[in-house]
Amino acid sequence: MSASPAASDTLIHVAWITAQASLAGTALLLLCVFWMHWRRNANEARRRAFVARWRPALAAVALDGSGAHFDALPRLDRRDFELFLHEWIAIHEALDRESCQGLEALSQRLRVGDLAGRMLGHTRLESRLLGTIALGHVGDSRQWDALLAETDSHNLTLSLAAARALVRLDPERAIVALVPVIERRADWPHTRIWPLLEEAGPAALTGPLVAAIRGAAPEQQARLARFLPLADETAAGELVADLLGTTTSDQVVASCLGVVDSPAELATVRGLAAHPRWHIRMLAAKALGRLGERQDEALLTSMLGDAEWWVRYRAAQALVALPWMRKDRAGALRDTLTDRFAKDAMEQALAERGYR
Amino acid sequence: MNVAAIVAALQWIFLGYFVVLNAVYLALNVIALFALRRYMGQRVADVGPALSPELDLPISVIVPAYNESLTIGESVRALLQLEYPHFEIVVVNDGSKDATLETLIREFSLRPFPEAYRVRLPSKPVEGIYRSTIYPQLRVIDKANGGKADSINAGINAARYPIFCVIDADSVLQRDSLRRAIQPFLDDAATVAAGGTIRIANGCRVSGGFMEEIDLPRHPLAVFQIVEYLRAFLFGRLGWSPMNALLIISGAFGLFRKEVVVAAGGFRADTIGEDMELIVRMHRVLRAEGRRYRICYVPDPICWTEAPEDLRTLGRQRIRWQRGLIESLKLNASLCFNPRAGAVGMVAFPFFLVFECLGPIIEVIGLAALLFAAIAGYLSVEAFLVLTGLSIVLGILLSTSAFVFEQMSFHVYPRLGQTLRLFLFAVLENFGYRQLNSIWRMYGVFLHLRGKPAKWGEMTRLGSWRRSP
Numbered sequence: 001m002s003a004s005p006a007a008s009d010t011l012i013h014v015a016w017i018t019a020q021a022s023l024a025g026t027a028l029l030l031l032c033v034f035w036m037h038w039r040r041n042a043n044e045a046r047r048r049a050f051v052a053r054w055r056p057a058l059a060a061v062a063l064d065g066s067g068a069h070f071d072a073l074p075r076l077d078r079r080d081f082e083l084f085l086h087e088w089i090a091i092h093e094a095l096d097r098e099s100c101q102g103l104e105a106l107s108q109r110l111r112v113g114d115l116a117g118r119m120l121g122h123t124r125l126e127s128r129l130l131g132t133i134a135l136g137h138v139g140d141s142r143q144w145d146a147l148l149a150e151t152d153s154h155n156l157t158l159s160l161a162a163a164r165a166l167v168r169l170d171p172e173r174a175i176v177a178l179v180p181v182i183e184r185r186a187d188w189p190h191t192r193i194w195p196l197l198e199e200a201g202p203a204a205l206t207g208p209l210v211a212a213i214r215g216a217a218p219e220q221q222a223r224l225a226r227f228l229p230l231a232d233e234t235a236a237g238e239l240v241a242d243l244l245g246t247t248t249s250d251q252v253v254a255s256c257l258g259v260v261d262s263p264a265e266l267a268t269v270r271g272l273a274a275h276p277r278w279h280i281r282m283l284a285a286k287a288l289g290r291l292g293e294r295q296d297e298a299l300l301t302s303m304l305g306d307a308e309w310w311v312r313y314r315a316a317q318a319l320v321a322l323p324w325m326r327k328d329r330a331g332a333l334r335d336t337l338t339d340r341f342a343k344d345a346m347e348q349a350l351a352e353r354g355y356r
Numbered sequence: 357m358n359v360a361a362i363v364a365a366l367q368w369i370f371l372g373y374f375v376v377l378n379a380v381y382l383a384l385n386v387i388a389l390f391a392l393r394r395y396m397g398q399r400v401a402d403v404g405p406a407l408s409p410e411l412d413l414p415i416s417v418i419v420p421a422y423n424e425s426l427t428i429g430e431s432v433r434a435l436l437q438l439e440y441p442h443f444e445i446v447v448v449n450d451g452s453k454d455a456t457l458e459t460l461i462r463e464f465s466l467r468p469f470p471e472a473y474r475v476r477l478p479s480k481p482v483e484g485i486y487r488s489t490i491y492p493q494l495r496v497i498d499k500a501n502g503g504k505a506d507s508i509n510a511g512i513n514a515a516r517y518p519i520f521c522v523i524d525a526d527s528v529l530q531r532d533s534l535r536r537a538i539q540p541f542l543d544d545a546a547t548v549a550a551g552g553t554i555r556i557a558n559g560c561r562v563s564g565g566f567m568e569e570i571d572l573p574r575h576p577l578a579v580f581q582i583v584e585y586l587r588a589f590l591f592g593r594l595g596w597s598p599m600n601a602l603l604i605i606s607g608a609f610g611l612f613r614k615e616v617v618v619a620a621g622g623f624r625a626d627t628i629g630e631d632m633e634l635i636v637r638m639h640r641v642l643r644a645e646g647r648r649y650r651i652c653y654v655p656d657p658i659c660w661t662e663a664p665e666d667l668r669t670l671g672r673q674r675i676r677w678q679r680g681l682i683e684s685l686k687l688n689a690s691l692c693f694n695p696r697a698g699a700v701g702m703v704a705f706p707f708f709l710v711f712e713c714l715g716p717i718i719e720v721i722g723l724a725a726l727l728f729a730a731i732a733g734y735l736s737v738e739a740f741l742v743l744t745g746l747s748i749v750l751g752i753l754l755s756t757s758a759f760v761f762e763q764m765s766f767h768v769y770p771r772l773g774q775t776l777r778l779f780l781f782a783v784l785e786n787f788g789y790r791q792l793n794s795i796w797r798m799y800g801v802f803l804h805l806r807g808k809p810a811k812w813g814e815m816t817r818l819g820s821w822r823r824s825p
Contacts, residue, residue, distance in 0.1 A: 022753045030759075
């Protein structure tokens with residue numbers, strides 16, 4: 001293809017130009033591949049060397065706690081700061097807070113808070129995340145407002161990392177600020193909020209959470225009530241009792257059934273075993289398995305005849321898990337069943353428990 | 357209209373086809389680039405406290421197995437070692453003619469289990485349900501032969517957990533594959549399906565059901581397929597996923613929300629591309645309901661699978677894929693240009709219809725027409741070379757962009773020599789392999805039009821990459 005095509009032929013000309021451009025693009029991309037390969041190897045070698053120097057040094061500072069090791073620390077090059085933060089975060093995640101006292105003094109000396117704070121404004125997501133996570137471990141609240149603003153980020157991971165940093169900095173203050181954010185941000189998944197609230201602890205969580213649930217609309221109540229197992233047991237129990245007694249929302253009832261833990265609510269739970277929605281009946285069966293008394297055995301047995309498979313299955317599991325239910329008693333109960341579906345469910349639950 | 361005018365018109369048509377095709381690929385590249393950067397950047401946040409056990413979404417891993425007696429024991433043992441806190445394994449023996457069931461009974465000490473088996477999806481009759489006395493999380497469903505889709509449906513009926521994962525019995529997962537693939541479900545309750553990256557295991561060494569050493573295969577056919585898979589996954593699926601317009605999750609490794617799949621009717625046993633058909637149908641059903649949902653691709657849970665190394669098996673596979681594609685689109689044709697269907701209906705479906713479904717015909721006819729025109733003198737040699745050269749260079753450009761993504765992300769082939777070899781094959785595939793593929797796929801279209809029933813056929817598996825621990 002050394003000869004240029006006739007310029008008069010527009011199509012061929014366009015194709016020729018496109019082919020040349022594509023060829024140039026390919027060459028460029030290939031160079032990119034080489035460069036990235038080289039850079040990755042160089043970065044990896046650099047990371048290994050850094051880790052070999054700094055990991056033992058940071059561990060020594062953390063274990064000693066007196067600052068005596070500071071002078072023996074290797075020099076921290078500015079371009080190694082992100083590598084340092086990776087190590088810094090890893091050691092904080094591995095140790096409990098008390099064991100990290102020595103590291104706080106080091107963070108002041110190395111101005112980790114200032115440098116990590118500057119990373120919040122970075123355009124590169126990885127750097128922003130690194131700075132955000134690190135700030136939670138520095139113990140420096142000067143970036144509080146910036147972190148709080150980051151909880152509104154469109155990026156889910158970044159917003160949750162900021163929320164966790166706040167919780168690590170000051171759990172009480174963080175929960176007061178975060179509960180409204182949790183209500184607002186429907187995209188924050190339950191599974192990611194839970195560890196945050198768990199880390200904050202019941203003392204910080206209970207007041208703001210209970211107040212928010214009491215004041216929220218049913219949809220929000222249902223969402224927030226799922227976190228009640230993390231709150232103080234007494235306050236959570238009182239709230240669940242109130243909600244079960246007053247709410248008309250199936251969602252709220254379902255959330256409460258998932259967390260109800262007090263025999264005082266047994267009468268309500270028994271009533272819900274006949275709820276028109278099978279999902280509620282299934283949760284009622286599970287709750288009866290946790291809280292039920294001897295008299296509930298009959299109710300659970302009747303639930304084995306439910307039209308919905310899941311209700312039958314959960315009722316059977318609840319029955320065989322009752323504290324007084326022994327293998328022979330459970331077997332005898334199965335033998336009394338005449339409904340084939342009830343018997344199937346019971347057979348399965350018995351087999352799962354090793355009662356066959 | 358004389359022949360010269362026809363040739364000129366055809367040239368414009370083919371050039372237009374290539375321009376649009378490559379413009380879409382370019383757009384997918386750009387979207388994939390941003391998606392990958394974002395995904396890799398967010399991996400920094402993989403620190404912090406582990407999820408509380410009660411928050412883990414338990415997963416039912418469904419493994420359809422047909423005549424897998426040689427490898428099923430090792431495969432199941434590897435699955436039992438996956439790093440995930442709460443999962444069960446449901447192996448579905450699809451009426452195997454060999455000793456698959458006996459092997460499972462012997463190796464895992466299976467005993468009949470009185471399962472309250474609930475028929476929510478139709479399948480061939482279940483003849484027995486077994487549970488391991490050593491691993492209580494392992495159950496085996498023994499059923500009459502009905503094919504892969506039928507087996508998965510039986511597995512779904514027996515699955516206890518809200519999310520199920522389908523994997524091929526001969527695939528190899530990474531230890532953290534489930535943990536990575538479940539992430540979209542944890543992050544967004546609207547996620548209904550997620551698929552991971554499939555890579556080719558030929559040339560690698562597997563021990564104890566896990567990947568021990570990654571390398572390129574010697575056989576050129578397998579290397580060509582590696583280049584194809586890199587393109588298909590690293591910018592194909594990664595490009596469609598952010599638009600929520602992914603039309604396929606590979607049957608070799610995918611996670612699904614059970615209730616949504618059951619509501620959609622499960623896997624269709626009467627199609628040959630049951631994995632793609634289900635995804636397209638889920639789009640259609642969920643869009644019709646006006647429900648918010650997500651079907652996504654997770655770049656790094658890698659599943660390794662064996663690629664065919666002989667032309668006969670490869671040809672059959674490609675014909676089957678093409679027929680599966682046509683069936684999937686035909687059965688869900690109401691999605692096409694449906695404004696309610698968003699990017700799936702307005703972009704992905706028409707793209708797959710024109711460029712993936714009919715593309716092979718256009719490519720084969722285009723190449724034949726160019727050859728004819730050049731030989732008959734209607735086209736100058738220079739023009740012929742420029743047009744065919746353009747097609748080749750664009751193909752190489754796209755493959756090279758996939759290599760860039762590979763360097764940006766997982767760097768599965770760490771040696772520069774491996775990348776260079778892949779580049780060499782990205783060039784060589786344009787001289788025969790691509791054309792052969794187009795012919796197979798065109799034949800697939802032809803067979804579909806003739807209405808000949810599709811069959812899976814036997815896959816010749818070499819398994820040279822497996823070795824005993």
